[in-house]
Amino acid sequence: MPLPERRFVADALRTETVGGVLLLLAAVAALVWANSPVGDSYETVQDLHIGPEALGLDLSLQHWAADGLLAIFFFVAGIELKRELVAGELRDAKAAALPVIAAICGMAVPALVYVLTNAIGGGSMDGWAVPTATDIAFALAVLAVIGTSLPSALRAFLLTLAVVDDLFAILIIAIFFTSDLNFAALGGAIAALAVFWLLLRKGVRGWYVYIPLALVIWGLMYNSGVHATIAGVAMGLMLRCTRREGEEHSPGEHIEHLVRPISAGLAVPLFALFSAGVTVTGKSLSDVFTQPVTLGVVLGLVVGKALGIFGGTWLAARFTRAELNEDLAWGDVFAVASLAGIGFTVSLLIGELAFEGDAALTSEVKAAVLVGSLIAAVLATVLLKLRVRKYQALLAEEERDEDEDGIPDIYEQDNPEYHLRMAAIYEKKAAEHRERAQVAGASRDDADSPA
Numbered sequence: 001m002p003l004p005e006r007r008f009v010a011d012a013l014r015t016e017t018v019g020g021v022l023l024l025l026a027a028v029a030a031l032v033w034a035n036s037p038v039g040d041s042y043e044t045v046q047d048l049h050i051g052p053e054a055l056g057l058d059l060s061l062q063h064w065a066a067d068g069l070l071a072i073f074f075f076v077a078g079i080e081l082k083r084e085l086v087a088g089e090l091r092d093a094k095a096a097a098l099p100v101i102a103a104i105c106g107m108a109v110p111a112l113v114y115v116l117t118n119a120i121g122g123g124s125m126d127g128w129a130v131p132t133a134t135d136i137a138f139a140l141a142v143l144a145v146i147g148t149s150l151p152s153a154l155r156a157f158l159l160t161l162a163v164v165d166d167l168f169a170i171l172i173i174a175i176f177f178t179s180d181l182n183f184a185a186l187g188g189a190i191a192a193l194a195v196f197w198l199l200l201r202k203g204v205r206g207w208y209v210y211i212p213l214a215l216v217i218w219g220l221m222y223n224s225g226v227h228a229t230i231a232g233v234a235m236g237l238m239l240r241c242t243r244r245e246g247e248e249h250s251p252g253e254h255i256e257h258l259v260r261p262i263s264a265g266l267a268v269p270l271f272a273l274f275s276a277g278v279t280v281t282g283k284s285l286s287d288v289f290t291q292p293v294t295l296g297v298v299l300g301l302v303v304g305k306a307l308g309i310f311g312g313t314w315l316a317a318r319f320t321r322a323e324l325n326e327d328l329a330w331g332d333v334f335a336v337a338s339l340a341g342i343g344f345t346v347s348l349l350i351g352e353l354a355f356e357g358d359a360a361l362t363s364e365v366k367a368a369v370l371v372g373s374l375i376a377a378v379l380a381t382v383l384l385k386l387r388v389r390k391y392q393a394l395l396a397e398e399e400r401d402e403d404e405d406g407i408p409d410i411y412e413q414d415n416p417e418y419h420l421r422m423a424a425i426y427e428k429k430a431a432e433h434r435e436r437a438q439v440a441g442a443s444r445d446d447a448d449s450p451a
Contacts, residue, residue, distance in 0.1 A: 023264075027370070030042070031277060056222070057219060070232075070349060072263045077236065081233075094323075098157075099164060101320075102309045106309035107133075108308060109305070111300065113303060113304035118292045129350050130369065131298075134342065134343065137268060140159065142377060142384075143384070151327040156325075173227045182223055182224045186221075186224035193231075196235060199213075227353070239251055271345065285367070287364065293361065293365065297365060301376055302372055306340075306341060310337040314333075339384070341372065344370075
């Protein structure tokens with residue numbers, strides 16, 4: 001592909017809209033493939049093993065997508081988190097308090113909803129973490145498409161919320177889904193990460209240094225028993241995301257710019273392709289709303305996320321010094337809280353980890369994640385559309401000028417100070433006009449008088 005076309009494609013993949021669309025297309029393709037007459041071939045491809053067995057990396061394509069390609073996604077997430085911590089919203093404790101509290105509540109409440117649902121219904125508690133995650137790519141894509149007229153502060157709130165959500169999702173994976181630790185491999189991974197950090201601090205450059213080292217770190221982390229995506233996060237957090245004198249971009253920003261198209265255009269869509277393919281029947285869809293495990297996932301994503309984020313934000317604004325951005329209304333917060341119910345990528349990953357070894361239950365949980373994310377997306381779209389309509393109406397009202405005097409009518413209504421100021425301006429202009437008219441009249445009289 002010629003260079004200009006490559007640049008165009010890469011720039012497109014850096015936008016949330018294109019990345020979200022590719023993710024959606026991959027998920028739809030997986031569902032169509034798994035439910036087509038050749039659906040058996042989907043599982044065959046999923047289970048196809050490749051990789052060096054001697055290194056403990058003889059993995060299926062599904063595992064390569066979940067453990068390998070998603071490490072790229074989490075590497076980008078690590079850079080975003082580092083940037084937010086050192087130069088973004090999370091740097092200022094007062095500004096960060098609201099989205100951080102909202103993110104924590106937005107993970108705790110869905111987990112609580114799941115636990116209560118399964119405690120009442122007698123289901124498995126193993127999936128409590130499935131509805132806690134938010135898919136940042138999908139959520140930002142929906143916001144980018146629907147929320148064109150919404151305040152920019154809304155996107156900043158969602159981005160900060162999602163970054164914190166990613167951080168806690170990473171901690172959940174590291175703490176609760178790590179077993180049978182291989183301390184030799186873990187020690188090797190930590191040592192390799194130390195070398196990675198040292199090379200960065202020494203200013204060593206060259207992809208031929210870092211890519212092989214990153215692969216070694218990932219391989220050691222995978223064999224240690226810690227989920228391999230943690231390697232991506234750790235390396236992302238090590239990159240410097242502050243600019244020094246004379247730098248147009250920090251190393252973190254530069255590398256994120258290079259890697260994001262790979263993450264959005266390859267890693268995440270391929271993960272969706274190999275993970276979202278579940279067999280859908282009338283019975284399987286009805287089971288989503290009748291079985292405690294799947295119902296807990298759906299309610300956690302749709303109800304738990306909305307209540308947790310909105311409630312956490314309101315409580316923080318009500319009882320702490322944290323303040324909601326003056327450009328946002330509570331209706332905006334509830335719309336974003338509903339949008340955060342799109343779990344998808346990370347929820348699918350946690351679902352696979354939580355019910356590993358139970359293929360039937362894993363498929364049911366995946367179906368629940370898809371249904372819950374779809375309901376959350378539709379609900380958020382409706383709410384965002386209503387908010388967009390309101391802001392568009394406000395904008396139209398601000399720009400209305402029925403008397404066509406060049407001044408929006410809103411500034412001429414119920415504003416005594418404005419009226420006094422404008423009356424003075426108009427009086428001054430009228431006086432200047434009368435003066436010019438008098439001068440012009442005098443000039444005509446002089447011209448008409450006999451010499």
